[in-house]
Amino acid sequence: MPSRRAVDPGEMRDAVLAVRSWLDGVAAQPARAELAAAVRLSLRTLEQVAPGNSVEVRVPPFAAVQCVTGPRHTRGTPPNVVETDPRTWLLLATGRLDWAAALERGALTASGSRSDVSQWLPLVRIDEP
Numbered sequence: 001m002p003s004r005r006a007v008d009p010g011e012m013r014d015a016v017l018a019v020r021s022w023l024d025g026v027a028a029q030p031a032r033a034e035l036a037a038a039v040r041l042s043l044r045t046l047e048q049v050a051p052g053n054s055v056e057v058r059v060p061p062f063a064a065v066q067c068v069t070g071p072r073h074t075r076g077t078p079p080n081v082v083e084t085d086p087r088t089w090l091l092l093a094t095g096r097l098d099w100a101a102a103l104e105r106g107a108l109t110a111s112g113s114r115s116d117v118s119q120w121l122p123l124v125r126i127d128e129p
Contacts, residue, residue, distance in 0.1 A: 007048060012041040013124050016094060020126055023090055036062045039086050042093040042123050050120045055080040057117065059089045070114050080112030095122030 015037040021027035022035075029035065039062040046057060047065040054070030056078045068080070084092070088107040091097035099118035102108035110116060 004044065004047075007041055007044045009045075009124070012045050013126070015041045016090060016124055016126055019090065023087070023094065023096065023126075035086055038090055039063055042090065045123045046093075046117065046120055049123070050117060054114050055082060055112070055117060057081075058083040059086055062086060067120075068114055068117065078112070080114040082108065082110045082115050082117060084108040092118075092121050093123045094126050096127075 015034070018034050019030045019038045022030050039059050043057060043059060043063045043065045047067045050067040050069075052069035053066045053072040055068040056064055056066050058064040058081065060083070066078075070080075084102065084107060088097065088102055092099065092102060092108070097107075099108070099116065099121065103110060
């Protein structure tokens with residue numbers, strides 16, 4: 001499988017900024033294409049900063065990536081899985097939501113001993129100029 005092109009940090013930041021008002025709770029959900037771009041680029045950024053194949057991070061319906069060094073998973077359900085909705089993921093990726101708080105309120109599921117990817121978050125800060 002060919003490797004993916006590296007994510008341009010500026011492109012990812014712009015994609016997340018495009019949905020900022022929705023994350024702030026002052027606008028309706030953005031267009032599907034805008035939301036998909038923000039989720040996919042931020043997940044691919046996580047994949048770059050935490051390379052590996054031991055954890056699968058899923059944000060349905062937009063994307064899933066494998067990251068974090070460790071035992072490679074090849075068949076069936078991976079032992080280390082993180083799954084959440086697009087809004088929760090983007091709040092985590094921007095540092096607006098704490099990992100423990102997301103788990104506590106049930107907005108995020110994380111199973112397996114390696115599934116805590118909080119050490120690589122936030123991926124981008126959008127509150128800074």
